[in-house]
Amino acid sequence: MSVNLIFKIAAVGILVTVISQVLKHSGREEHAFLTSLAGLIIVLFWIVPYIYELFETMQNLFAL
Amino acid sequence: MDIVRIAALGIVGVLIAVSLKKERAEYAVLVAMTVCICIFFYLLTKVGTVLLFVEELTEMIPVDSRYIGLIVKMVGITYVAEFATDICKDAGYGAIGNQIEIFAKLSILVVSIPVIHVFLETMGSFL
Numbered sequence A: 001m002s003v004n005l006i007f008k009i010a011a012v013g014i015l016v017t018v019i020s021q022v023l024k025h026s027g028r029e030e031h032a033f034l035t036s037l038a039g040l041i042i043v044l045f046w047i048v049p050y051i052y053e054l055f056e057t058m059q060n061l062f063a064l
Numbered sequence B: 001m002d003i004v005r006i007a008a009l010g011i012v013g014v015l016i017a018v019s020l021k022k023e024r025a026e027y028a029v030l031v032a033m034t035v036c037i038c039i040f041f042y043l044l045t046k047v048g049t050v051l052l053f054v055e056e057l058t059e060m061i062p063v064d065s066r067y068i069g070l071i072v073k074m075v076g077i078t079y080v081a082e083f084a085t086d087i088c089k090d091a092g093y094g095a096i097g098n099q100i101e102i103f104a105k106l107s108i109l110v111v112s113i114p115v116i117h118v119f120l121e122t123m124g125s126f127l
Helices: A003-025 A029-062 B002-021 B025-060 B065-090 B094-126
Strands: none
Touching: A003 A029, A003 B002, A003 B025, A029 B025, A029 B065, B002 B025, B025 B065, B065 B094
16 A cells, blocks of 8 residues: 555656656647646545545544 | 564655655655655554553543543644644745644643643632
């Protein structure tokens, strides 16, 4: 659950960096920005359920 | 045994975050946050066992269980606030981290008001 998530995020980060470099050199600045935004949103989709689950268990555990 | 896994997870996370920091700073923050969340999950299992022990303790000692619940709530508030504050400070936004910290202190104060109230009453009854 946790470890491959970290590697997935790192992979998305590196991929987005490479793609944006390629797009920048081929003259499409806005596409580069869009791909980095898309990568960010994908990663957020992966992380947000974990954050929610974490705070949920915190509330149950500590009766907050 | 567990601590070795946690340490390895942390170091791997830091190495990945550092390598990502130059080109893409936001991914470094995301990787750091993910590592924090994973370690926090492991931490919660330990905290669960401690809380069970605390509950056993309350049966033995004739202390009103309400106070123990308040203490546990305060510990919970501190944990969550510490987690959020450190992530904000790592990302370089100390101001937001401090706001969270101040909010946590105030909420702990609010939680402890009834205890102080009872304490003052008992003191008053002695005098």
